[in-house]
Amino acid sequence: MAEEGLAPHKLKILLVEDEMVIVHFLSTILGAEGYHVIYATKGEEGAYMAASHRPDLLLLDLSLPDMDGLDVLKAVRAWSDMPIIVVSARAEEREKVAALDSGANDYVTKPFGNSELLARIRSALRLYMSKKNARGDGGGLFSAKELRLDYVKRTLTVSGSPVRLTPTEYKILVLLSQNAGRVLTHDFIIRKIWGPYASDSQVLRVNMANIRRKIEPNPADPQYILTEVGVGYRMTDDPKAPGDDCEHVNR
Numbered sequence: 675m676a677e678e679g680l681a682p683h684k685l686k687i688l689l690v691e692d693e694m695v696i697v698h699f700l701s702t703i704l705g706a707e708g709y710h711v712i713y714a715t716k717g718e719e720g721a722y723m724a725a726s727h728r729p730d731l732l733l734l735d736l737s738l739p740d741m742d743g744l745d746v747l748k749a750v751r752a753w754s755d756m757p758i759i760v761v762s763a764r765a766e767e768r769e770k771v772a773a774l775d776s777g778a779n780d781y782v783t784k785p786f787g788n789s790e791l792l793a794r795i796r797s798a799l800r801l802y803m804s805k806k807n808a809r810g811d812g813g814g815l816f817s818a819k820e821l822r823l824d825y826v827k828r829t830l831t832v833s834g835s836p837v838r839l840t841p842t843e844y845k846i847l848v849l850l851s852q853n854a855g856r857v858l859t860h861d862f863i864i865r866k867i868w869g870p871y872a873s874d875s876q877v878l879r880v881n882m883a884n885i886r887r888k889i890e891p892n893p894a895d896p897q898y899i900l901t902e903v904g905v906g907y908r909m910t911d912d913p914k915a916p917g918d919d920c921e922h923v924n925r
């Protein structure tokens with residue numbers, strides 16, 4: 675998959691829906707809104723893709739050929755707080771309650787209007803982002819020393835220069851920044867970034883080396899992401915820029 679070719683930090687929506695007419699229709703209107711859409715036509719595949727692709731939002735049909743959409747919902751909720759909007763023809767109240775009780779953020783009944791669905795998606799994403807950013811400085815920004823991460827614009831600068839990260843690198847940096855000052859274990863980071871089926875710490879090491887190469891003035895002596903040997907990583911929560919420590923900076 676050509677993830678590197680995506681526009682930087684484009685929001686990704688996973689669509690789990692077995693009717694191809696609806697898949698094409700939704701892909702078109704969501705694509706036109708600037709979302710990157712991926713889809714699965716079966717429940718098991720959908721649950722797997724939620725874990726492996728880590729979308730920013732899941733749009734989930736309840737009646738799927740291989741399993742109940744509610745079980746997909748529960749499987750994803752067991753490890754992720756990503757926004758989930760259930761899209762279904764089932765109009766009964768108890769179905770909605772069951773979906774919301776199982777952790778759905780919202781519920782849209784077919785047939786629905788485009789603008790209604792898009793509004794629900796924007797609202798779920800906004801709420802999720804503001805909840806995620808609540809632990810930052812409140813303005814949707816994280817800063818430490820010369821690093822500035824804007825969660826809303828999804829941009830990163832170090833010493834004023836923009837830094838381009840892959841979607842995975844960006845997610846790792848967001849996770850670390852939202853827990854700045856705290857040690858996050860390798861397993862915790864792997865589970866949060868790649869989902870419950872991943873266990874390869876080598877992939878994390880490679881991503882971390884790439885992030886450091888992009889953000890650290892001297893990757894061998896990191897000042898932003900510190901290694902806790904044998905345990906994990908910790909992002910600095912030191913707001914101060916280095917004073918007389920500028921000999922590391924490439925000019």
Ligand code: CA
Nearest residue numbers: 692735737738
């Ligand atoms: Ca269906």
